[in-house]
Amino acid sequence: MSQMQQKHGEPQGKFITFEGIDGAGKSTCIAHAAELLRQCGKRVVISREPGGTSLGEKLRELLLHETMHPETEALLMFAARREHLAQVIEPALARGDWVVCDRFSDASYAYQGGGRGLDAAKLFELERWTHPHRQPDLTFLFDVSPDVAGQRIAAQGRALDRFEQEKRDFHARVRAAYLERAAAQAGRIFVIDSGRAREESEKILDEKLLSLCL
Numbered sequence: 001m002s003q004m005q006q007k008h009g010e011p012q013g014k015f016i017t018f019e020g021i022d023g024a025g026k027s028t029c030i031a032h033a034a035e036l037l038r039q040c041g042k043r044v045v046i047s048r049e050p051g052g053t054s055l056g057e058k059l060r061e062l063l064l065h066e067t068m069h070p071e072t073e074a075l076l077m078f079a080a081r082r083e084h085l086a087q088v089i090e091p092a093l094a095r096g097d098w099v100v101c102d103r104f105s106d107a108s109y110a111y112q113g114g115g116r117g118l119d120a121a122k123l124f125e126l127e128r129w130t131h132p133h134r135q136p137d138l139t140f141l142f143d144v145s146p147d148v149a150g151q152r153i154a155a156q157g158r159a160l161d162r163f164e165q166e167k168r169d170f171h172a173r174v175r176a177a178y179l180e181r182a183a184a185q186a187g188r189i190f191v192i193d194s195g196r197a198r199e200e201s202e203k204i205l206d207e208k209l210l211s212l213c214l
């Protein structure tokens with residue numbers, strides 16, 4: 001049975017992920033994307049990583065606030081992801097719902113790989129273990145410079161988490177890893193220049209989503 005088909009030949013829902021460095025603007029555009037998909041008649045589940053389940057949200061608290069070894073960080077990201085796939089993502093897709101998710105495994109390659117310097121082969125092993133047969137159908141990468149993203153986060157005036165507190169160099173490496181991955185997987189990862197006005201990002205997002213809905 002193909003990944004795109006259920007037992008009775010009904011098409012599965014689609015799995016759409018949003019990625020980018022902290023402050024790139026992806027979370028803001030997710031609600032907009034979900035609204036558009038609902039207008040197209042799709043049932044939409046919005047979720048996030050790390051998180052999306054009761055256990056995943058507890059792991060998220062640890063990941064965002066506790067100091068830990070980079071490999072522990074990678075393992076916990078994938079542990080949260082395993083639970084998320086089992087409890088939320090796979091059941092929703094099997095029901096025919098569309099899943100719109102704030103981050104997925106591309107984030108592990110970008111943050112733990114690019115940012116922390118972990119060997120991509122180790123991340124690949126974790127990915128193969130956690131979701132050997134599942135990849136997003138489409139990924140939006142919100143691309144912006146760490147300087148602009150940092151200004152956007154500062155303007156929110158809230159406490160920063162462990163990743164947001166990292167230096168610009170870290171975010172520059174994360175951004176570079178994302179762009180490298182987007183170049184290697186251009187058919188799946190669609191880059192949106194989010195250095196421009198939010199309305200412009202949303203217009204491009206709408207066009208791409210509408211083409212997927214038809």
Ligand SMILES: Nc1ncnc2c1ncn2[C@@H]1O[C@H](COP(=O)(O)OP(=O)(O)OP(=O)(O)O)[C@@H](O)[C@H]1O
Binds near residue numbers: 022028142153196197
């Ligand atoms: N082109 C744009 N697209 C999206 N958001 C933008 C854009 N320009 C400015 N913004 C603003 O950037 C701010 C940061 O957005 P948001 O919190 O969605 O980022 P994020 O990528 O989800 O960050 P984080 O990963 O830290 O949660 C918001 O206040 C949003 O209104």
Ligand SMILES: Cc1cn([C@H]2C[C@H](O)[C@@H](COP(=O)(O)O)O2)c(=O)[nH]c1=O
Binds near residue numbers: 050108
């Ligand atoms: C899935 C995933 C996430 N991260 C990091 C990236 C962000 O800094 C935080 C999540 O915060 P957000 O405001 O919800 O974007 O977690 C990571 O390092 N690796 C991952 O796999």
